[in-house]
Amino acid sequence: MKEIIKINLDNEMDLILAHKRCMKIAEMCGMPSSFQTRFSTAVSEIARCSIAKGKNSLLVLCINTIKPTQKQIEAIITDSVDLKSCSPEAFNYASKISGDIEYSFKGNQSTTRIIQPVASPGLLSETKIKSLIDYFKFEPPLSPYDEIRKKNIELIAISEKLTESENRYRKLANTIPILICEVNERNKVLLYNESLLHYLKVPPPTFERKNLINFIHPDDINVILDGWEKAKLTRSSFSGEVRIKDSxxxxxxxxxxxxxxxEDGSFNSWLVYFININAQKMIVEALKDNSELKMIQRELESANSKLLFKNKELEQFAYVASHDLQEPLRKIMIMLSRAGEQLSDEQKKQFYFDRMTLSATRLSELITDVLNYSRIDNSKQIFEEVDLNEITSEILGDLSMIIDEKNAVITIEPLPRVLGLHTQLRQLFYNLVNNALKFNTTVPLVTISAEIVPDGNNELALSGNYHIISISDNGIGIENQYSNRIFNMFQRLHERDQYGGNGIGLALCRRIIENHNGFINFTSTPGKGTIFWIYLPKKQ
Structure with missing residues (x-):
């Protein structure tokens, strides 16, 4: 039996779809018009009963090949209600016009089969049956309702694939005999597998000395901490040997x-693996001075090489897992966009499309901001001379629309040339000027100026060797209670519906300044404005 199409019977629109598709499949099988109508009407009678009185109703249209000279169309309607007892007159009428109906009710499920023999079975080849399946799979929607229904089915399929992918990789990570955790740049342990939970009982909340000392040998604590700092500083891998407490x-x-x-090579977290090498270590320690067993030692060295190879495989696994988990999300966003093109404003409200689209957009913006933050890396870049006057000219062009909209007045005094990365410094000034325009309830007045750190400045050890660039505004200002938080990731001081953003902009600014061996701070008066002070090294 070849399944051609499935239709969930939920409402009158589904009844219309069922009737039209029964007519179409009968027509494509070469049945006369009268038989098309009788078959479709019989199916519609039972479908109408199922919609009105049934529950969890499903219609499946199939082609059944009994033998090469005997083929038939079958309409199978399943329901969790005894339909025949609910509406015997509908079944009597369907039997009169079709003549071949089978009905059963077992295990709290009713099954109705309406059978229509194909007049010319020889013409209904396997190729023809396949073309029927393809036709209904790719046929244009019959109505806006049918279009929405198809898009919903596709979204459900994508969601199921995403769940399946997540479960598959979660099962893999939890079953391998390796202790795994994920740690972000702020030392917080984000995730860990069941092997780590089983071994440590209480996994560490952060990757810091006060927590690691609870299960790492005191003599090895500096090995792991120094390695962790090196990995964060160089954005590279680290391997070492440590002893972990077991009872x-x-x-x-x-x-x-x-x-x-x-996928694009950026990152903002580390995967940490602990692999048990105690047996190998004990053997190496016992045999390191035994010249007669050097061959075994070489074999152990080979085994260690294989362990390193396995670590590389685990790195590849982490990349593939990240790709596979992100791909379904991108498809969901594409399908939401396509589905929304066919909907009216009322339909979008009915199916919560505005909320879904807004949530997807916020997630996309958040991912973009986090990726921008993680890409700030100077390890492979060379500083060049950058004219800050050109930088400010470029960002004023980028912000021209909002400047015109708010009638903002931007005053820029002569700025110095510094050594740095043009792209990062452009992002720095863009974020700070954009904030000055955004967090302002009056006509924005923004001034950008520069001076040299005067000699004898006690706040900086290298007085006289820094440029001070100030960006001042007359905006809403910042409360003193937030002075220690505004440069942290995801720190929002206002509700999203008041001012947009994800709380990453100032964190990005601080990271750019630190990459340029500088400093950033601010002074602010609530209701009167804010001045951001940027300290950048002078050219030597």
């Missing part, structure tokens, strides 16, 4: 820290 004993483990990279 009253300490067991040797190979610890590996790998940057958790995305």
């Amino acid at each position: 009253a004993l300490f067991v040797w483990h190979l610890v590996t820290m790998i940057p958790n990279k995305s």
Whole structure:
């Protein structure tokens, strides 16, 4: 039996779809018009009963090949209600016009089969049946309702694939005999697998000395902390050997820290693996001075090489997992966009399309901001001379629309040339000027100026060697209670419906300044304005 199409019977629109598709499949099988009508009407009678009185109703249209010379169309309607007892007159009428109806009710499920023999079975080849399946799979929608229904089916399928992918990789991560956790740049442990939970009982909330000392051997604590700092500083992998507490004993483990990279090579977290090498370590220690067993030692070295190879495989696994989990999300966003093109404003409200689209857009903006933050890396870039006057001229062009809209007055005094990265410094000034325009309830007045740090400045150890660039505004200002938080990730001081953004802009500014060996701070008076002070090294 070849399934051609499925239709959920929920409302009158589904009844119309069922009737039209029954007519179409009968027509494509070469049945006369009278038989098309009788078959479709019989199916519609039972479908109408199922919609009115049934529950969890489903119609499946199939082609059944009994033998090469005997083929038939079958309409199978299943329901969790005894339909025949609910509406015997509908079944009597369908039997009169069709003549071949089978009905059963077992295990709280009713099954109705309406059978229509194909007049010319020889013409209904396997190729023809396949073309029927393809036709209904790719046929244009019969109505806006049918279009929405198809899009919903596609979205459900994508969601199921995403769930399946997540479950598959979660099961893989939890079953391998390796202790795994994910740590972000602020030392917070984001995730860990069941092996780590089972081994440590209480996994550390942060990757810091006060928590690591609870299960890392005191003599090895600096090995792991120094390796962690090196990995964060160089954005590279690190491997070392440490002893982890197991009840009253300490067991040797190979610890590996790998940057958790995305498709474009950026990252903002690390995967940390602990692999039990206690047996190998004990054998090496016992045999290191035994010249007669050097061959076994070489074999152990080979085994260690294989462990390193496995670590590389785990890094590849992390990349594939990231790609596979992100791809379904991108497809969902594309399908939301396509589905929304066919909907009226009323339909969008009915199906919560505005909320879904807004949530998807916010998620996209958040991902973009986080990726921008994680890409700030100077390890492979060379500083060049950058004219800050050109930078400010470029950003005023970028912000021209909002400047005109708010009638903003921007005053720019002569600015110096500094050594740095043009793209990052452009992002820095863009964020700060954009904030000055955005967080303002009057006509914005923004001034950008520069001076040299005077000699004898006690706040900076290198007085006289820094440019001070100030960006002042007459905006809403910042409360003193937030002075220690505004440069942290995801710190929003206002509700989203008041001012947009994800709380990443100032964190990005601080990271850019630190990459340029500078400093940033601010002074502010609520209701009167804010001045951001940027300290950049002078050219030597």
